[in-house]
Amino acid sequence: MDAMEETTDVELWANRIADFLISMRLTYAIVLCSILNIARVRIEAKAHRKPFWEHLSERHQRTVVGSELRFWTSPILLSGVIVLGALVVAGFDFSHFWVCTCLIIAGAADLIDWIGRWPALPFDLWYHHMGVLLLLVQFGDFGATGQWQVVWLGVGVGLQSIANHMSSRVYYTQEVPRMQEAVRWQHAMVPVKILNMAALSWRIYTAFVEQAPLFAVLRAAMLFGYAYTAVHAHRFWFRFDCAQYHATHQAVWFQGPPVLVLGRTRTVP
Template sequence: MMSDECPETKVADAISKAVIDHRVIALVVMSTIASLMLEFAYKCSSRQPFFEKLSQKRKWVINSHLQRAPLAPLLLVGYVLAIYILATGCNVASAYMLTSAFLAATMDFQEWVRFWPRDLPWEYIWHHIAVIVLGIQFCDLGLKSTWQWCIFMANIGVQWCTNYVSNLIFLSPSVRVCKWATRCQFLVIPAKTCNVCIMCHKIKEAAETGTWGIAAMLTVTCLGYTYIFVKSASFYLRFDAQKYFSTHQGVWNRSAPLAESEESIESGAKSQV
C-alpha cells in the first residue's frame, strides 16, 4: 500500500494541517503548556535542599531540564512510529513531527524571549537558534516528515531524560548517585551522534534536490546541535564527580554557608591531557 493511500497517513496529515492552519492558537496552547511546565520546574527545584546554593546559571539549566522532563516520554513515541512507517510504508510522521518540533521550538523561543540577551547563557544561544530554526522548517517551510525525523525527535526525548538525570549531579546528597548520574550522561552520546548523522543526511538530500534554503537552515541547526553536543561531552569527560561532591554537597551537608560559583564547577572537571 502506498503511503498516501493509508488512512493513518490521511489522519496524520489532517492533524498537521489543522495545526498549521491554526498556528496562532497552537502557539498559545503550547506556550501555556511550556509556562505550566516551567512553573512545575520552579516548584520542584525550590524543594531541593541544595538548590539555593547553586549559581544562577546552574539554576537556570536545572529548571530548563525539569521543564522538559515530563514531556520526554511523548517524544519517545517517535521510535514506535519509525518502526511502524518502515513496516507498513504508511507515513504517519507528519502530526508527530509537527507537534513535537512546534513544542520544542516554543519552549526554546519562550526562553529566548524571557532571558535573552541578559540571562540566557551565551553557550546556549546557538542551541536555541538551532531548535527555533528547525521548528520554522517544519511549521512554515514544509520540511517533509520521515521516519528518520521520528528517530531524531525520539533521540531528543532520550536527551531530555538524561538531562533530567544530570540534575542529580548537583542536587543529590549522595556521592554514589552523583557518580551514577555522571555516568548516565555518556548513554546519550549514541543518540546525539545519530541525530548529527540524520541532519547531515538531510542536508545532503536538500542540496541534491536544489532546496538550498532548507539545506542552509538545516546546516544552522546541525552546527548549533553539534556545538552543544561536543561541549557537553567534553565537560562530562573531564568532570570529577567525587571532587565536585566533596567541595559542594559534602560541604553543604555540614551546613557550611558556601555558595557555588562557575569557577567551582570547573574545578570539578579534570584537566585534559
C-alpha cells in the same frame, strides 16, 4: 477498500490535521507555551522546596528547571519510536503528523526558555535552543514536510532530555556514587548524538538533491550547532570530577565531608 487504500486515507487525514495546526501556528504556539509555562512554574515551585536550591546560582537554578520541563516532554518525543515502527513494519508514514504535533509540542519548551532567559542564555544552551527553533521554523513558516529522519532526530533528543535530567543531579545530590551515575548517563548519549548528526547530515544532502538551498543552509546551521554543543558538553563531562565537585559544593552546603557508609558515600550533617 483494501488495506493500502485505507492506509492512504488515514495518512491523508493525519496530514490534513498537521497542516491545519500549522495554518493556526500563532494560536497553536500561544496555547502550547501557556500550558508549558504553567508546568514550568509548578516545577520551579517544587524545586524551591529542595534543600539544595538556595545554594545554586541563578544559572544552575534555571538549568535544573529547564531540564525538568524537557524531561516531562520527553515521552512525547519518544512516541516517535511507534511512528518509525509503523513505517518499517506496515509502511504507514505518519512522520509529518508526528513532527507537527509531538515535535512542536516538545519544541515549545525550548521556545519559552529562549524567551524567558534571552539574552542571558549560556552559549551552549543558546545554540541548543537555536537549533530547535530553526527546526520548528522550517515546518511552521517555510512549509517543510516531516520525514522519518526528523522523527529519528526527535527520538534521540527525547533520550538526551532524559539523560540531561538525570545528569542534573550532580548539582544537588548528596552522594558521590549518585553523581557518578548521573555522569554516566551523559557518556551513554555519545552514540545517540552521533546518529542524530548522521540524520542531520542526510537532511542536508536531501535538501541539495531537492534543490532547496534555504533548507540546506538552515540544516547546516543546525548540524554545526548540534555538533559544537555535543563536543563542548562531552569535554565537560569527561573531565568532571565528582568527588572534587562534591567536596567544594555539597559537602560545604550541608556542613560535612563525604564519608563511606555501607559501600555508599553520603554527607554527614
